[in-house]
Amino acid sequence: MGKEYALGPSSEFPSGKVVGAGPYAVGNSDGRYFAVSRRCRHLGADLANGSIDAEGCLVCPWHQSVYDVRTGRMVRGPQGVFAKVPGLGAAFKALTKVLPLGRGEVTERAGDLYVR
Template sequence: MSAQRVGTVSDLPPGKVIGVGRYAVGNAYGNYFAVTRRCRHLGADLAGGAIDDTGCLVCPWHQSTYDVMTGRMVRGPQGVLAKVPGLDFSYRMLTRVLPLGRTRVTERDGELYIGD
């Protein structure tokens, strides 16, 4: 994949997540990340997610939480779904085998890019 422009550094302040192609690109308190956009639970667009106080990406639909450095789910679906026995464990184990895809975010002269 060739480098794809994300925007300027000021376009992606801490706590913000945007969609760029097939990636959700964000700033987890100064750490830029890019992970594939679809939640492993029901395919929600993670570009609509939020960054929690630990720097993880939270799915906008059922609040599954992902470690953006590894792509692994660290907390499964919440709400009524959290009461389904074994669901959280099952999704966390799935993302050990099939974590979210990741690509590098680089900064050049105040511009952010994903990919090579």
């Protein structure tokens, strides 16, 4: 069994919030808690500094790659100057089909959240 990380009271974890906990980026996407590996597949940005978009996906803070938090797969590749590099977005999206972000389990006990 892996190491468990305490996140704090669930009442302090509103929808849209993303934090870091050990190797995980943990967030609340419309009332559903998720935990994915913390580093973006593109250039290793800390996804704990990311945001949640209108579809409930995790957005990388550096180049706005978007991840489905349920599967760990990239659903939109890098944006900005990186979007102009032919095949770059498609290559990273294909990579995450084979090697998606890792996922952890978020649990609530006595009003507090934990991830492992």
